[in-house]
Amino acid sequence: MNILKGPFKLYLKEKAALGNKNYLTRAKSGISYGESTLQLGELTKITTSHHLDLTRSIFFGDFSILAGIRSQLWTHGYYHSNQGADRVRIDGEIFIGDNVYVGSGCIFNPGVRVANAVHIGGGCTVSKNLDKSGMYVNQGLRYIENDLQNIRKKLTKVEGFDLVEEVYKKE
Template sequence: MRFKLSKQNVQLGENSIVYNTKFSFSSKGDHFYIGNNTTITGATLLGHDASPCVFLDALVLKPDVWAVGSRKSFRDPIHIGDNVFVGHGCIILPGVVIGDNTIVAAGSVVTKNLDSDSVYVGNPARKIKHIDNYIQKYKSILSDSPEKF
């Protein structure tokens, strides 16, 4: 499904759910791509770096920097893959790609691309385990203590 949000582009995949999430747009039009079967819970997605000013003249010639008066700001689309879970309070910075089948724990700050099939936590987000290990752990807990679920 494709829809417009505040006159900006957000592409949301099938069966995806976005709860209380802030899409930070700039006047230049930032893009967000969210895959299928993805859940985002109370995160902030920054399509630009939100800096008030960057005074580096060398940046002016870069294709991914926009000058607005004396303000220059880095921007790049955010891509979130299929079957991804983004926990509450996460911040995802511009230009990040989150691979398929990935979990980003609550409160994480995503500053660089995240591999598929992985679990990430922290600030900055760091990989702690492969998704198969995570699934196996919770299958075991479910089997041993179904009342917890």
């Protein structure tokens, strides 16, 4: 009862499992570019009713679990200018290490990396790399001053594909 849409590769190592009612999606060429992969390491599990955006790849290490329900892993997002229609899409692969537990209802932003032996509490938004092993719970909401030109300077423009919009990637 999973829904898999779009061109991507799926690799399941020994005893890895994809539960039910998960939604794995990727847009067609022209909106997406290159190859994309979902890889689950040994004995890694994705439980039920999660949404994985595979605009770019998502890699889970060994012995990890995307637990509970309704977590979202986004490998693309947008940054809009302060006025008018100008915007860019920002893409980034997600890497989740070995022995990682992700609680129910978490949201991952594009381009984040999670170290080995990390426990993420339910309902967290992961918007930056989690480099140190241990427990992470809710981030405080904070204001970050920025504008579209600064965002473009920090990222690498994707070129050489017939894309329908301006796309940058976070590396």
